[in-house]
Amino acid sequence: MLRYLLNACIYYKTWRIETVDIKEVIAEGSTKKVYATNQSDQVVIEFLDTLPLTVSKQKEKVKGKAEINNAVCAHLFEYLESYNVPTHFIKTQNDKSFVAKKLDMIPIAIVVYNVATQDLAKRLHLDTGTVLEFPIVEMYYKDEKRTLPMINEYHAYALGLCDRKEMTNISRIATKVNAVLKSFFERKKLKLVSFQIEFGRTQGQVILGDEVSLDSLTLWPINEDGKLEKPAASKLKDIAFYKMLKDHIFGTAG
Structure with missing residues (x-):
């Protein structure tokens, strides 16, 4: 827990948390979309309910999958950061998306x-x-x-x-x-x-x-x-x- 808090302090000093406005889609895959934002060095990644191609070739959807993936992804990125694994995760945007560093x-x-x-x-x-x-x-x-x-x-x-x-x-x-x-x-x-x-x-x-x-x-x-x-x-x-x-x-x- 101490390691996590220390890393969080370093993180917030390095990246300013500012209001992010979503703009156009700049990339789209079978399970998520990536949006440009008003911050030139940040993007928003939105999860979709569509199943990955490894599971279904028919573009089937499972309602509620996007919210679960977003919660799990944010949790795991933050957990990895607590072990000094550098990631692009910045913060959760809403139930289905998160803000990330543009790479x-x-x-x-x-x-x-x-x-x-x-x-x-x-x-x-x-x-x-x-x-x-x-x-x-x-x-x-x-x-x-x-x-x-x-x-x-x-x-x-x-x-x-x-x-x-x-x-x-x-x-x-x-x-x-x-x-x-x-x-x-x-x-x-x-x-x-x-x-x-x-x-x-x-x-x-x-x-x-x-x-x-x-x-x-x-x-x-x-x-x-x-x-x-x-x-x-x-x-x-x-x-x-x-x-x-x-x-x-x-x-x-x-």
């Missing part, structure tokens, strides 16, 4: 696995649900055609996506995010199976951007016997599942 986004998606998901298990000939002895970190190039090819650091350098120092910082922060969140979720009786994060530049620094929400995290409940309970695909389209995860995260699960 020059690095077009690389970092995916970290602690457990073999169905896709990873198929590629590596493992059993789905195998707990990995060491986290697997993968990188995907967010190209204009949105084909998301898997790359490594040498591809990133050759394509001019980032330099070696930035890659070192990305790897360091991703590893720390995994360690901090893994421990956090285990105390909440949840297993951090995998997650996707993105990074951007601001004032010569690489920091965590985009989102850390239930759309970018794969969480499996841990039962009373300590075993993982992989949710059925149908549950991922049910608001009750999102509410259950939120209750675990905020410590209100019955």
Whole structure:
């Protein structure tokens, strides 16, 4: 708690909290929109009720998902900040959106696995649900055609996506995010199976951007016997599942 309060003091001295007026949409994905604001160095990120493409290709909506994602995302960004993980989060704007520092986004998606998901298990000939002895970190190039090819650091350098120092910082922060969140979720009786994060530049620094929400995290409940309970695909389209995860995260699960 002391660490959190000290970091909060530093944060408020660094960033002035001013009134933010939303302007035009500057980016839009399947699950959120990004708006320009009257503050040139800030944006507003709004969550949508639309399910991520990894869950549904039909643009299905789950009413109430946006509010849950926004609450979880703000909570986790603030928690990571308390462990000195630099993020773009500034404050909650309303029930569905938050204010963030405007970043020059690095077009690389970092995916970290602690457990073999169905896709990873198929590629590596493992059993789905195998707990990995060491986290697997993968990188995907967010190209204009949105084909998301898997790359490594040498591809990133050759394509001019980032330099070696930035890659070192990305790897360091991703590893720390995994360690901090893994421990956090285990105390909440949840297993951090995998997650996707993105990074951007601001004032010569690489920091965590985009989102850390239930759309970018794969969480499996841990039962009373300590075993993982992989949710059925149908549950991922049910608001009750999102509410259950939120209750675990905020410590209100019955």
